[in-house]
Structures are given as structure tokens and as C-alpha cells.
Amino acid sequence: MENTQTKDIILQLIEDKKYKAVREMLEDYNTVDLAEILMELDDKDLAIVFRMIDKEVASEVFSYMDDDQRQYLINVFTDREITEILENMYTDDAVDFLDDMPANVVTKLLSKVNKDTRADINRLLQYPEDSAGSIMTVEYVELQYNMDISEALDAIRRQGLGSETVYTCYVVERKELKGIVTAKELMTNEPDVLIKDIMLDNFVYIRTTDDKEDAAKLFHKYGLIAIPVIDTGNRMVGIVTFDDAIDVLQEETTEDIHKMAAIEASDDTYLKMGVFEHVRHRIIWLIVLMLIAGVTGFIIKSNEKLVSLLPALFVFLPTLMDTGGNAGSQSATLIIRGLSVDELDFSDFLSVLWKEIRVGFIIGIILAILEYIIVYFVSGFSIPIGIAVSVSLLLTVIVSKLIGCSLPMLASKVKLDPAIMASPVITTIVDICSIAIYFAITVKLVQ
Amino acid sequence: MENTQTKDIILQLIEDKKYKAVREMLEDYNTVDLAEILMELDDKDLAIVFRMIDKEVASEVFSYMDDDQRQYLINVFTDREITEILENMYTDDAVDFLDDMPANVVTKLLSKVNKDTRADINRLLQYPEDSAGSIMTVEYVELQYNMDISEALDAIRRQGLGSETVYTCYVVERKELKGIVTAKELMTNEPDVLIKDIMLDNFVYIRTTDDKEDAAKLFHKYGLIAIPVIDTGNRMVGIVTFDDAIDVLQEETTEDIHKMAAIEASDDTYLKMGVFEHVRHRIIWLIVLMLIAGVTGFIIKSNEKLVSLLPALFVFLPTLMDTGGNAGSQSATLIIRGLSVDELDFSDFLSVLWKEIRVGFIIGIILAILEYIIVYFVSGFSIPIGIAVSVSLLLTVIVSKLIGCSLPMLASKVKLDPAIMASPVITTIVDICSIAIYFAITVKLVQ
Numbered sequence: 084m085e086n087t088q089t090k091d092i093i094l095q096l097i098e099d100k101k102y103k104a105v106r107e108m109l110e111d112y113n114t115v116d117l118a119e120i121l122m123e124l125d126d127k128d129l130a131i132v133f134r135m136i137d138k139e140v141a142s143e144v145f146s147y148m149d150d151d152q153r154q155y156l157i158n159v160f161t162d163r164e165i166t167e168i169l170e171n172m173y174t175d176d177a178v179d180f181l182d183d184m185p186a187n188v189v190t191k192l193l194s195k196v197n198k199d200t201r202a203d204i205n206r207l208l209q210y211p212e213d214s215a216g217s218i219m220t221v222e223y224v225e226l227q228y229n230m231d232i233s234e235a236l237d238a239i240r241r242q243g244l245g246s247e248t249v250y251t252c253y254v255v256e257r258k259e260l261k262g263i264v265t266a267k268e269l270m271t272n273e274p275d276v277l278i279k280d281i282m283l284d285n286f287v288y289i290r291t292t293d294d295k296e297d298a299a300k301l302f303h304k305y306g307l308i309a310i311p312v313i314d315t316g317n318r319m320v321g322i323v324t325f326d327d328a329i330d331v332l333q334e335e336t337t338e339d340i341h342k343m344a345a346i347e348a349s350d351d352t353y354l355k356m357g358v359f360e361h362v363r364h365r366i367i368w369l370i371v372l373m374l375i376a377g378v379t380g381f382i383i384k385s386n387e388k389l390v391s392l393l394p395a396l397f398v399f400l401p402t403l404m405d406t407g408g409n410a411g412s413q414s415a416t417l418i419i420r421g422l423s424v425d426e427l428d429f430s431d432f433l434s435v436l437w438k439e440i441r442v443g444f445i446i447g448i449i450l451a452i453l454e455y456i457i458v459y460f461v462s463g464f465s466i467p468i469g470i471a472v473s474v475s476l477l478l479t480v481i482v483s484k485l486i487g488c489s490l491p492m493l494a495s496k497v498k499l500d501p502a503i504m505a506s507p508v509i510t511t512i513v514d515i516c517s518i519a520i521y522f523a524i525t526v527k528l529v530q
Numbered sequence: 531m532e533n534t535q536t537k538d539i540i541l542q543l544i545e546d547k548k549y550k551a552v553r554e555m556l557e558d559y560n561t562v563d564l565a566e567i568l569m570e571l572d573d574k575d576l577a578i579v580f581r582m583i584d585k586e587v588a589s590e591v592f593s594y595m596d597d598d599q600r601q602y603l604i605n606v607f608t609d610r611e612i613t614e615i616l617e618n619m620y621t622d623d624a625v626d627f628l629d630d631m632p633a634n635v636v637t638k639l640l641s642k643v644n645k646d647t648r649a650d651i652n653r654l655l656q657y658p659e660d661s662a663g664s665i666m667t668v669e670y671v672e673l674q675y676n677m678d679i680s681e682a683l684d685a686i687r688r689q690g691l692g693s694e695t696v697y698t699c700y701v702v703e704r705k706e707l708k709g710i711v712t713a714k715e716l717m718t719n720e721p722d723v724l725i726k727d728i729m730l731d732n733f734v735y736i737r738t739t740d741d742k743e744d745a746a747k748l749f750h751k752y753g754l755i756a757i758p759v760i761d762t763g764n765r766m767v768g769i770v771t772f773d774d775a776i777d778v779l780q781e782e783t784t785e786d787i788h789k790m791a792a793i794e795a796s797d798d799t800y801l802k803m804g805v806f807e808h809v810r811h812r813i814i815w816l817i818v819l820m821l822i823a824g825v826t827g828f829i830i831k832s833n834e835k836l837v838s839l840l841p842a843l844f845v846f847l848p849t850l851m852d853t854g855g856n857a858g859s860q861s862a863t864l865i866i867r868g869l870s871v872d873e874l875d876f877s878d879f880l881s882v883l884w885k886e887i888r889v890g891f892i893i894g895i896i897l898a899i900l901e902y903i904i905v906y907f908v909s910g911f912s913i914p915i916g917i918a919v920s921v922s923l924l925l926t927v928i929v930s931k932l933i934g935c936s937l938p939m940l941a942s943k944v945k946l947d948p949a950i951m952a953s954p955v956i957t958t959i960v961d962i963c964s965i966a967i968y969f970a971i972t973v974k975l976v977q
Contacts, residue, residue, distance in 0.1 A: 087578065094666060094758075097866050111732055112732075113732070113734075115751060115752050115753075152953065166801055186553075207828060207896070227533045227898060230575075231580075236717055236863060239717045239718060240717065240718050240719075242719060244718055245715060246712075247675070249711065249713070249714050249717055249718070250697050250714075250755075255902075265693075265695070266697065266713050266717065267690060267696050269713075269717070269941065270683055270690060270696055270713065270716070270717070271690040271691055271696070272687075273689050277789075278698050280655040285560070287932045288645055289606040292635075303773075303780065304562060304847075305562050305774050306562075306772075306773030306776075306951045307558065308697075308755060308772075320703075322570055325755075325772060326750075326753035327950075329749070329750045329753075329772075329776065329779075330750075330780075332776070332780075333750065333871065336783050337867055337871065340787065340790075340863060341863060341864070341867070343787075343861035343863070344859050344862075344953065345859070345860060346860050346863065346864065352868065352873045353864050353865070353868045353873060353874060354868075354874070354878060354881065354882075354885075355874070356887045358885060358889055358892065359892075360887055361885065361889045362892050362893055365857075365860050365889070365893060366893055366896060366897075368856070369853060369856055369860075369897060370822075370896075370897065370900065372852065372853070372856050373656055373849060373852070373853045373897060373900070375850040376549060376848060376853065377849055377904060379847060379848035379849060379852075380845045380846055380848070380909065383844055383848070384842075384845045384909070385642070385840055387794055389840045390837075390841035390844060391838060394834055394837035394841065395831075395834065395835055397830055397844055398827045398830045398831045399827055400847075400848075401823060401826035401827070401830070401847075401851060401961055402820060402823040402826060404823055404848060404851065404961075405819065405820070405821070405823040405826075405957065405958050406820045408824065408855075408954075409815070409816055409954045409957075409958075410790060410812075410816060410821050412791050412792070412954060413791050413793050413812050414785060414817075416788060416790070416791030417788070417791075417793065417800050418788050418794065418800070420788070420845060421799065421800045424780065424784065426799045426800060426801070427800060427801070431801060434801065435800070435801075438801075438805060438883060439809065440597075440807055441805045442809055442812070443809045444577075445805065445809045445818060446812060446813055447589070449813060449817075450816060450817065450820060453817060454820070457824060462827065462831070467913075476880060495726065506791065506860060506953045507855075507856045507953075510852065510855065510856075510957065511856075512850075514848055514852055515543065516719050518848060519847070
């Protein structure tokens with residue numbers, strides 16, 4: 084059933100004061116869908132319905148809701164409700180939520196939770212935004228080296244309910260991670276087998292200071308459900324789970340795609356961002372690129388004589404610029420994506436360059452012939468003009484491909500984000516080149 | 531230790547005939563890293579080292595290797611080796627591998643495996659490439675409704691080793707999926723609790739015919755490890771696991787990003803694709819766009835009088851075109867990404883349009899003022915020209931933003947992939963508009 088329909092039914096039931104029916108209805112939904120249903124409600128109904136959600140899942144539902152609604156709920160909640168919510172949330176979700184709240188609200192909220200929770204949250208809040216530490220949770224199952232499986236399963240029954248995952252358990256000795264045991268091992272071996280005999284001691288781990296994107300890529304590479312996080316003192320301090328990793332990968336991809344269109348990254352969605360925020364995220368690059376594009380003006384100005392003698396030349400300049408820009412953007416995009424999914428690195432520079440030269444040459448020839456037909460036969464210009472335009476096109480395409488593949492590669496070499504060397508920058512630079520090439524060739528026509 | 535170093539050490543050991551040492555060394559690596567190490571080897575060493583890998587993990591390592599190497603190994607393997615590999619691979623990995631092999635090889639290989647495996651593989655091979663069925667596996671744990679937990683754990687010990695995941699078990703009655711039980715429930719409840727009391731009966735599932743990208747998105751939305759797959763006859767036929775889902779999401783994103791740069795999708799990586807393949811994937815769009823861009827030529831041609839009277843005007847045309855293209859690409863990219871991560875849909879069209887009008891107006895004003903300064907003060911052109919250029923720029927930016935946000939939205943409405951309405955298409959269309967606007971305004975100067 085569509086969540087919007089559900090919403091209407093719920094609202095109707097509330098109007099009719101059939102609260103029991105609402106409760107029963109809500110029980111049929113999982114936490115993610117519940118959060119979606121709540122999103123459909125306006126503030127006045129929100130609190131009513133939220134309070135009807137089973138206490139057991141309320142915190143999880145809360146962690147899936149959007150900030151405006153959470154901010155609103157926090158304001159209408161009693162201290163006891165706030166405490167309950169926060170203490171039952173996984174630390175990483177709580178941190179996620181508090182990260183987006185104003186500092187004074189955070190202090191107020193934290194004052195309401197117990198000492199341990201507060202300590203955990205405060206520690207996680209201190210990790211830099213892009214670090215693995217900032218997305219980890221501290222709820223995981225700790226096992227002892229010398230337990231047997233049945234003891235381990237008891238330990239899981241004790242700690243398990245509060246842990247974000249019980250599918251990878253961690254064998255810890257004096258805070259140091261000795262090995263990991265998967266639930267699969269625990270469930271497929273006999274009860275009397277010892278942990279130390281089934282634990283894996285060469286495991287993948289990350290450090291709190293690692294970049295969260297690199298951490299996320301490990302999940303993809305090794306198909307892991309959770310990765311343990313080690314602090315600078317080699318102590319195990321938490322785990323990162325795959326669902327957070329998928330979030331990170333998606334955010335980072337969105338950031339890349341936006342950068343590739345000369346838009347500055349933002350955490351908010353398109354609709355949530357105000358007009359001025361949108362302006363702020365787009366204007367700088369537009370100005371920079373407009374100023375660079377200005378160079379074309381100087382080139383043209385210094386060829387004014389040519390212009391007045393052969394105005395016809397201008398008929399084909401825009402097509403030349405567009406085609407060059409598109410050809411360059413293709414190469415840039417292929418390289419940028421290749422770099423970001425680790426299919427390419429700087430060591431491939433020469434083979435990429437050699438491939439683009441050949442691709443550019445073949446594509447250039449095809450387009451040049453086509454353009455000659457258009458200039459000479461279709462538009463009826465003179466043979467020399469046809470040749471000038473076609474040759475310029477061929478050279479422009481080759482140059483564009485080379486610039487398009489080189490700039491992202493070089494950016495990665497100097498630890499710049501290759502994504503900024505995408506379509507807009509490439510197009511602008513290529514346009515300057517194409518105009519320069521065009522004049523260099525056409526000027527011969529009037530001599 | 532870097533995998534390249536490992537490779538050198540291994541090669542050295544092989545040369546010294548220290549095979550035992552190699553075996554011990556290989557035991558320290560997980561399957562993913564082993565596959566990476568093998569990738570470093572050339573064919574003659576490949577077979578030697580692969581045969582030294584523990585039989586238990588060989589099949590899994592094989593499923594992580596790239597096609598060329600697998601093709602090579604298949605050719606040198608004995609029938610017994612082939613059978614072993616294929617029968618120990620998870621069905622989805624086997625299908626993945628066979629999908630990329632020539633038909634005659636597939637038949638040859640399948641003739642070597644037992645009847646059941648062959649039947650499973652053949653069934654999965656028949657699902658269309660983009661369907662959920664094509665990425666599912668048939669190895670999962672089946673439980674009975676009336677088992678208690680200890681019986682369930684026994685069942686897992688029996689079926690578990692061969693299953694791709696034991697963390698979600700499926701309660702099946704006469705082939706029909708009644709509910710799911712998570713390993714967490716199994717491990718955190720007492721042994722005598724009955725399955726029917728802890729099983730979840732409102733679970734997320736997909737159909738074999740669903741689009742695999744939609745399926746992958748469910749993992750992200752609900753943070754699931756595995757999703758059951760139901761066939762058209764409502765029978766449970768397999769599961770999709772989150773690691774395959776992450777692969778799908780990444781492939782689809784790469785496809786989108788390439789489409790956004792007017793490149794046709796390809797399964798191969800940049801380096802694996804030959805020059806002509808690259809040409810084939812890029813040329814069509816370049817031709818189409820070049821022909822569309824040709825329209826600019828007609829506009830200019832029909833204004834030749836203007837050109838010869840005021841050649842100076844051309845000095846600013848490229849800047850105008852570039853800025854318009856960039857402004858439009860920004861909008862297009864924001865909308866396309868918003869649509870693909872389901873933050874936007876067609877119902878938002880009007881609010882998007884209204885937002886882009888305002889953003890475009892503000893950005894346009896800022897850029898226009900800046901450009902006027904450049905034209906009049908810096909370049910020393912006349913006031914009328916300065917005004918003409920600035921006004922054209924303002925209009926161009928607004929129009930670009932509107933085109934940039936509208937085309938992807940409309941594409942999604944008519945079930946076209948919005949990704950094709952990205953930078954290249956937008957830039958080309960916007961250039962036509964900007965030139966038309968520019969002439970419409972500047973023509974006034976010469977009257």
C-alpha cells in the first residue's frame with residue numbers, strides 16, 4: 084500500500100479517535116516505512132502519531148526522519164521522551180542527528196542522557212566530518228579468546244540486542260583486537276568448539292582517522308557487513324556497518340557529479356536548498372569560467388581584420404566550439420570516473436594518452452569529412468573554406484581529447500580532485516584552443 | 531604488504547621450487563586479495579599459482595578474477611578442475627562468469643557439471659540482463675514454520691556452509707515464502723523458542739522480473755543484507771545479497787555518468803576497451819550534436835549583414851555561449867542526480883522551474899554586471915555594445931537554467947533516461963538560443 088494512502092487512513096482514524104486501530108496499523112510497518120509515513124504528516128499530527136509508535140522501534144524510526152521534523156519533535160518532547168529516544172539510538176545515528184543540530188541544542192540534549200552515552204556521543208562528535216570515526220558506532224559484540232561457541236552465543240544473547248550487528252563478533256584482549264568471528268562460523272560449528280580455533284586473525288580493519296570514502300570502498304571490495312575501527316593507540320573503538328558505507332558511497336558520488344558540473348558540494352537536497360544557497364553554490368565557478376572564456380574575446384579581437392574580410396568564417400565557429408567541447412568532455416568524464424572507481428591511476432597516463440590520440444584522430448577524420456560535406460555541398464561555401472573548417476575540426480577534436488584526458492590525470496597526480504577537471508572547465512579551455520586553431524588556419528585564406 | 535611485492539616474492543619462490551612456502555604464503559590472504567595477486571601474474575605463472583590455492587577457496591577466488599584470466603585458466607584446466615570450480619561457485623557468480631563467455635564455451639563447460647547445478651545455472655542464464663533474476667543466487671537457508679531455534683540452528687549447520695548468507699533465513703512452505711528469520715533473532719532468543727513466533731511476516735521481497743537497479747535501491751533504503759526473490763508463480767526461487775547490490779549501484783552510476791557526457795554505456799573498463807570500441811561509443815552523439823549545432827550556422831549566416839557591419843560583436847559571442855552552457859549544465863546535473871536518487875520526481879516540476887527562474891535571474895544579474903565592466907571599461911567598447919552583451923547574457927543565463935532543468939524532468943516524464951539530457955545536449959541547445967538572443971538584441975544596434 085502506498086505510504087500516502089496509509090497517511091490518509093491514519094489521519095481519518097485519528098479524527099475518529101480510533102487510536103487503538105492506528106497503533107495496530109503502525110505495527111505492520113518496518114521502521115523505514117514508518118519514517119516515510121511520518122514524513123507525510125504535518126507537525127500537529129506528527130507528534131501524535133510518533134507517540135503511538137511502539138517504544139521498541141521509536142528510536143530507530145526517529146533516526147530515519149528528516150532534520151526539520153526531528154527538530155520539531157525534540158521541541159515538543161518531554162525530557163523523559165528525549166532521554167529515551169537518544170539512549171536507544173545507535174551512537175552513530177545519534178551523532179548523525181546531533182551533527183545537524185545547533186550547538187546549544189546539542190548541549191541541552193546531551194545533558195539529558197546518562198554519563199556513558201554522553202561520553203560515547205561526545206567522543207564520536209569530535210572526529211572530523213570525513214573520517215571513518217565520524218560514521219562508526221560503538222555497539223558491537225565483544226568475545227573472549229578462550230570462550231567456546233556456546234559461551235559465545237550466551238555473550239551474544241547478552242550484548243546482541245543492543246548491537247548494530249551480531250554477524251561479525253570481535254575477539255578483544257586488553258582493548259586490542261585479536262581477531263574476528265563471523266556468526267556463520269558460530270552457527271555452523273559445534274557448540275564446544277573454541278573461539279580461538281575459528282577466529283580469523285588476518286582481518287580487514289580501518290583507523291578512526293582514515294577517509295570515510297576509502298573505508299566505504301573496502302565494503303564494496305571485500306563484500307563485508309562490518310569493519311572494525313582501530314584508534315591511533317591500536318585500541319578497538321567501534322565498527323562501521325555496510326549500510327552507512329552505502330550512504331557514504333552515494334553521497335560521495337553525488338558530490339563528484341555536482342563537482343563535474345562546476346557546482347560546489349552541499350549536504351542538502353535540491354528542494355531543501357534555498358535560492359540564495361543555490362546561487363552561492365553555482366556562481367563562483369560561472370564567474371571563473373566566464374573570465375577564462377574571456378580569452379576567446381582577445382583572440383577574436385586581435386583578428387578583427389580577418390573577421391571583416393571573411394565574416395562567413397564565423398558561420399562555423401560555434402559548431403567547431405561545441406564539437407570540440409563535447410569531444411573533450413567525453414574523455415574527461417571517462418577518466419574521472421575511471422579514477423574514482425580505481426580502474427585507472429596516474430601510472431596509466433601514457434597508455435590513456437596514446438589511446439585518446441588514436442580515438443581522437445579517427446573521430447576527428449569522420450567528423451571532418453561530414454563537416455566538409457555540410458560546408459561545401461550543403462551550405463555552398465568555397466572549397467578553401469570547406470578545407471579550413473574541416474582541418475580545424477580535426478585538430479580541435481584531437482586537441483580536445485588530449486586536454487580532456489590529461490587534466491583529470493594531472494589533477495589526481497597533484498592530489499586535486501579530478502572531478503573539477505570536467506565538462507565546464509574542459510569546454511572553456513577547449514573553446515579557446517579551437518578558436519586559436521581556427522584563426523591560425525583560416526588566416527591563410529585571406530593572405 | 532603491497533600485492534605487487536607479494537607477487538615478486540611468490541615468483542621468486544616458484545623459481546626456487548619452494549612450493550610449500552608459496553602455499554603457506556597464499557594461506558595468509560583472503561579471497562579478494564588472492565584474486566588481485568593473481569591478476570599481477572602472466573599466464574604461464576597464473577595456472578601454477580592458482581593450483582596452489584587451497585581448494586576450499588579456489589572457486590571464490592576464481593569468481594573475483596577478470597575474464598581474460600578466467601578464459602585462459604578454463605582452457606588449461608582439466609575437466610575435473612573445471613567441474614570442481616563451477617560446482618563450488620555460488621550460482622550467481624557462475625552465471626556472471628558464463629554470461630561473458632562465448633556460447634560454445636558455455637555449453638562445453640555446463641556439460642561437465644552435475645544435473646542440478648546445470649539446471650540452476652541454465653535457469654538463471656535465461657533472466658534478462660537488467661532483471662533482479664540475473665543477479666540472484668539459489669544458495670540460501672530454508673527453515674520450517676514449526677521448527678524451534680535449536681532445530682533451526684541444526685538446519686543451518688547442514689545447509690549453511692553452502693549458502694551465500696546465513697544471516698537471513700527463509701521460512702518456506704510448499705515453495706511459498708511465509709516469512710523471514712534473522713540470525714540475530716536465532717542467536718538472541720532461547721533454543722526452545724519456535725520459528726513461527728520470531729519470524730517476520732511483512733518482509734521486503736522482489737520479483738525475478740523487477741529491474742535490478744530498483745532492487746539494489748531497496749538494500750540502500752532498508753539497510754538489508756539479502757532480499758528474497760519471488761517468481762511469477764509466487765514461488766521463492768532465490769536471494770539477492772547486498773554485495774551484488776552494491777556492484778549494481780556502482781555500474782548503474784557509471785552508466786549514468788557516461789550517458790551524461792554523451793557516451794554510450796559499456797560493460798568494459800576504459801583500458802580494456804579497444805580504440806574502435808571507444809570510437810563506436812562516442813561518435814554517434816558527437817555527430818548528432820554537431821548536426822544540431824549546425825543550426826547556429828544558419829542563424830549567423832542569415833545575419834551576415836550584421837556581422838560585416840559590427841564584427842566587434844563576435845568578440846563576446848563565445849563567452850556568451852560558454853557561460854550559457856555552463857549555467858544550463860549546472861541545472862541539468864542537479865535535476866538528473868536528484869531524479870536518479872529519488873530526491874526529485876516529475877511532481878516537483880513547477881517548484882523546480884520556479885526555483886531555477888529565481889536562481890537564474892540572480893546569477894544572470896551578477897554575471898551581466900561583471901560582463902558590462904569587462905566590455906565597457908576593460909575592453910573599451912561603446913556603451914550600447916556593453917548593454918547589448920550584458921542584456922543578452924542575462925537572458926541567456928535565465929533561458930539556460932530553464933532549459934537545463936526542464937529537459938531532464940520532461941525526459942523522466944516520458945520514461946526516457948534523464949541522463950541523456952545532460953551537459954552536451956543542453957550546451958548545444960543553449961548555444962543556439964544564446965546566439966539567437968544575441969542577434970535579436972544586437973541587430974537593434976545597427977538599425
